[in-house]
Amino acid sequence: MGILRHLRWLKPLLASKFHICCNSQAAEVARQQLPRIYVTRRIPPEGAKILRQAGLCHIEQWDSDDPVPRSELLKKVAGIQGLYCLLTETIDAEVLDAAGSSLRVVSTMSVGYDHVSLDELKKRGIRLGYTPDVLTEAAAELTVALLLATSRRLMEAVDEAKSGGWGSWKPLWMCGYGLTGSTVGILGLGRIGKAVATRLKPFGVKKFLYTNSAPRPEMAAAIPAEFVPLEELARCSDFIIVCCALTPGTKGICNSRMFSQMKDTAIFINTSRGGVVNQDDLYQALANGRIAAAGLDVTVPEPLPTDHPLFKLKNCVILPHIASATWSTRNAMAVLAANNLLAGLTGDAMEKEVFL
Amino acid sequence: FFRPRRMRALLRAMEVFVTRRIPPAGLRTLSEAGGCAVRLWDSEEPVPRAELLAAVAGKQGLLCLLSDRVDRELLEAAGALKVISTMSVGFDHLDLHEIKKRGIRVGYTPDVLTDATAELSVALLLATCRRLPESAEEVKNGGWTTWKPLWMCGYGLSGSTVGIIGLGRIGQAVARRLKPFGVKKFLYTGSRPKTEIAAEFQAEFVPITRLAEEADFVVVTCALTPETQGICNKDFFSRMRKNAVFINTSRGAVVNQEDLYDALVNGQIAAAGLDVTTPEPLPTDHPLLSLKNCVILPHIGSATYTTRNTMSVLAANNLLAGLRGEPMPSELLL
Numbered sequence: 001m002g003i004l005r006h007l008r009w010l011k012p013l014l015a016s017k018f019h020i021c022c023n024s025q026a027a028e029v030a031r032q033q034l035p036r037i038y039v040t041r042r043i044p045p046e047g048a049k050i051l052r053q054a055g056l057c058h059i060e061q062w063d064s065d066d067p068v069p070r071s072e073l074l075k076k077v078a079g080i081q082g083l084y085c086l087l088t089e090t091i092d093a094e095v096l097d098a099a100g101s102s103l104r105v106v107s108t109m110s111v112g113y114d115h116v117s118l119d120e121l122k123k124r125g126i127r128l129g130y131t132p133d134v135l136t137e138a139a140a141e142l143t144v145a146l147l148l149a150t151s152r153r154l155m156e157a158v159d160e161a162k163s164g165g166w167g168s169w170k171p172l173w174m175c176g177y178g179l180t181g182s183t184v185g186i187l188g189l190g191r192i193g194k195a196v197a198t199r200l201k202p203f204g205v206k207k208f209l210y211t212n213s214a215p216r217p218e219m220a221a222a223i224p225a226e227f228v229p230l231e232e233l234a235r236c237s238d239f240i241i242v243c244c245a246l247t248p249g250t251k252g253i254c255n256s257r258m259f260s261q262m263k264d265t266a267i268f269i270n271t272s273r274g275g276v277v278n279q280d281d282l283y284q285a286l287a288n289g290r291i292a293a294a295g296l297d298v299t300v301p302e303p304l305p306t307d308h309p310l311f312k313l314k315n316c317v318i319l320p321h322i323a324s325a326t327w328s329t330r331n332a333m334a335v336l337a338a339n340n341l342l343a344g345l346t347g348d349a350m351e352k353e354v355f356l
Numbered sequence: 357f358f359r360p361r362r363m364r365a366l367l368r369a370m371e372v373f374v375t376r377r378i379p380p381a382g383l384r385t386l387s388e389a390g391g392c393a394v395r396l397w398d399s400e401e402p403v404p405r406a407e408l409l410a411a412v413a414g415k416q417g418l419l420c421l422l423s424d425r426v427d428r429e430l431l432e433a434a435g436a437l438k439v440i441s442t443m444s445v446g447f448d449h450l451d452l453h454e455i456k457k458r459g460i461r462v463g464y465t466p467d468v469l470t471d472a473t474a475e476l477s478v479a480l481l482l483a484t485c486r487r488l489p490e491s492a493e494e495v496k497n498g499g500w501t502t503w504k505p506l507w508m509c510g511y512g513l514s515g516s517t518v519g520i521i522g523l524g525r526i527g528q529a530v531a532r533r534l535k536p537f538g539v540k541k542f543l544y545t546g547s548r549p550k551t552e553i554a555a556e557f558q559a560e561f562v563p564i565t566r567l568a569e570e571a572d573f574v575v576v577t578c579a580l581t582p583e584t585q586g587i588c589n590k591d592f593f594s595r596m597r598k599n600a601v602f603i604n605t606s607r608g609a610v611v612n613q614e615d616l617y618d619a620l621v622n623g624q625i626a627a628a629g630l631d632v633t634t635p636e637p638l639p640t641d642h643p644l645l646s647l648k649n650c651v652i653l654p655h656i657g658s659a660t661y662t663t664r665n666t667m668s669v670l671a672a673n674n675l676l677a678g679l680r681g682e683p684m685p686s687e688l689l690l
Contacts (some may be wrong), residue, residue, distance in 0.1 A: 109505065146488070154653065157653045161654045164640045166637035166638070169636065170401075171421070171668065173400070175664060180662075181662075304500075317492060318496075319488065320491050320500035325507070325510060326486075328515075329512065
């Protein structure tokens with residue numbers, strides 16, 4: 001199907017069989033010379049346009065809103081030079097072997113790349129493009145939205161309005177915890193973490209703390225935020241927001257030890273990656289009142305099975321990984337990923353490259 | 357604080373009626389004042405009208421909530437009121453004309469609830485434009501299958517124009533909170549320009565029609581008055597952009613709900629978020645509750661533990677000051 005789309009420009013030139021034959025032969029030759037790329041999903045229109053209009057590659061695509069099945073992916077990557085993927089595809093040795101030595105560039109439409117094996121790419125000299133910055137604002141905005149929805153009990157309140165639980169105005173009904181005068185702790189003060197802090201400031205936050213593998217004074221100065229060990233972050237924060245990358249160092253770092261150190265009025269927010277949190281420990285902490293509430297945009301797995309215990313809790317808000325989900329952001333991500341891919345094909349500098 | 361014996365004696369002669377079980381801090385303030393006899397409707401539920409009319413008879417002070425209508429009927433039933441203290445910043449439930457006629461003073465609770473209410477207004481705006489309740493529902497019902505590029509996309513604040521109807525205390529606090537989200541421009545409308553306040557946001561004073569036409573986000577934070585009643589109506593919504601988001605945390609009656617419903621259903625606007633409705637509570641079969649692009653909250657603007665306790669203390673102190681004939685911490689000048 002992708003092939004036919006690519007050749008639509010031929011239509012006005014078709015005049016005779018001979019013409020068709022000559023032109024399609026020409027097209028065939030041209031096609032054989034163009035590098036081949038595989039796009040693992042139907043991508044937002046502006047990104048698709050960039051790939052098509054560049055005329056630099058022959059595009060094959062899994063033209064669906066649902067992820068490409070693994071077997072199909074392994075089949076289709078054979079002999080490609082460029083792979084345009086999403087965070088739903090695990091790009092490991094198996095995929096890279098299936099692609100073969102022709103593969104020069106992988107471009108992911110995400111800022112996270114925990115789904116990509118950096119070692120395997122590096123071994124094979126394959127370059128990696130990703131999409132930081134263009135999604136920072138949308139992700140920070142959603143993180144604050146989730147924090148407020150959790151601390152001010154919006155989901156519970158919406159349900160009460162629908163179910164008849166809303167009686168008259170009552171002084172202490174549906175009360176939550178406000179940000180005014182609070183201490184906010186950020187686990188992972190990167191681009192998104194800093195943007196979250198900037199947005200929270202005018203809500204009257206008294207103090208910002210952060211924990212990172214090492215201090216980041218240039219990030220922290222603008223807020224300002226104080227660098228503290230994880231234990232102190234847990235003990236002192238009224239709101240803990242997890243914005244770090246998922247790495248071997250951060251995997252499962254939010255566990256029973258951390259939750260036990262937190263205030264019982266504290267709110268826990270994770271919009272980084274599900275793997276940073278030990279979900280069983282989180283469930284226990286919420287069910288036992290060790291912390292007040294939690295809001296998650298990311299889980300393990302995704303989607304979270306609908307019978308998961310976390311759904312039984314009124315004080316746990318779960319969103320389906322929509323941090324970067326605005327129309328303009330997703331289109332911008334698609335465009336950036338497309339441009340990264342094309343740069344990788346032509347051996348040029350990428351706008352946003354993960355240097356391996 | 358120094359209370360002469362004379363003052364305590366004065367208070368002891370007074371009787372007040374408190375129309376609801378108010379937060380503990382407020383009740384404590386009343387009892388610690390030592391003196392006035394407090395009759396309390398000790399329930400989470402509103403006092404029935406008949407009970408209210410009977411209880412106010414002969415009382416010098418009334419501490420009420422926004423769910424208690426203080427009109428001519430009640431004032432005549434009361435007869436001896438010196439002060440009415442409402443635990444709210446809104447006073448549309450008080451007939452100020454009738455109250456003023458009788459020389460009764462009024463206390464209310466501005467400022468102490470500004471932060472919580474502005475915070476909730478922004479929470480509601482974000483929940484609406486980023487489709488939080490809708491997507492949380494998809495998570496629960498199995499609609500979430502995988503990460504998809506264009507699934508559950510919403511409208512972000514970055515680069516947007518925000519229009520505020522009523523740039524009062526709460527409106528300003530909302531604007532302050534929205535600024536770092538990358539809002540490109542603030543517009544506002546009201547009875548008159550507020551140049552000094554607006555300067556903080558470079559907000560431009562415009563007629564309501566222009567606000568409707570240009571705003572990506574409309575936030576209503578005005579008081580309910582005869583002038584603002586029903587101003588968000590068919591004409592207003594017809595001028596709005598089809599991707600615009602409408603937020604009301606002021607009073608339900610500022611909005612014509614039938615017109616809002618039509619605008620949402622016909623795609624004239626993208627979505628709406630309401631913390632206030634007509635009536636409250638909104639009946640569960642109301643059409644607005646059936647719309648995916650309409651988020652309705654049960655009037656929780658000021659609902660944080662700290663704020664509600666602070667409001668109750670302020671309301672109690674307003675009441676006591678009124679009984680003593682002293683200046684109130686927050687008096688509504690009539």
